[in-house]
Amino acid sequence: MNKLSKKDVFKYATFARNLDGQENVIRVGAINYLIDQLDEPEKPVVPQFVAKYIEIQREYGYENIGIAIKRIEGRGEHSRLFNWFFFENNSDLFAKAWIYGYEVEETLYYMPLPYQSNNTIYYYKQDDGKISFKQGGMMKDHSKFTQEELDKYFPEIKHMAVEVRNE
Structure with missing residues (x-):
């Protein structure tokens, strides 16, 4: 017997009858919507520098997440990516981004008044x-x-803007 998709199972379920022989009312549209949510995981939102790192790894043909993580470790603790991954505990988020794809969070900036000596x-x-x-x-x-x-x-x-970092 061929395996049925989740949607096929619910399509067949719409024709089910209860023990009295009456048709059961099933909201197929709502069920299919929920199934779509399960089948398509939400893409996590990651900073631009993480998205760039993932893109570069894929460009070089690194499809193995273990290699990508080892390369993050090799950057050392002075690396922004290293800190984001290890110190800010974003390993799960990175894994989801690697597997499911990602959305890039919008970069924000502070804007100091130009040509001042102490940027206050x-x-x-x-x-x-x-x-x-x-x-x-x-x-x-x-x-x-x-x-x-x-x-x-x-x-x-605008070139004088300061990128907002971890707060």
Whole structure:
């Protein structure tokens, strides 16, 4: 006997009758939707540098995740990828990204006021969408800008933006 797919099983189940001979009502559309969710795992979201690493490994023909992990170990603890993988405990996330594919998280940036000696004044997004300045405070309290926002608000100085790292 041939194996049936999960969907085939539920298609046959729609014709099932209960013991009284009456047809059972089964919501096939809802069941198929749930099956699709099971069959297609959600792609994890990873930082750009992790996505780039996976792409490079695949370009060089490394299809074995064990080799990819060994190559991360070889980078040492000063490597951003090494820290993300081992110290931030993202080995499961990496494995899922390697197996199922991935989505790349959007990179965010802080935007310091240019040409200052100590970088303590940053651009700030107000609630009304206007851009102003903010001085001091913790880095995590400063506004974060996407690449698109940098292009829009700071086209001449966007090269001075500082990438937001682990907070």
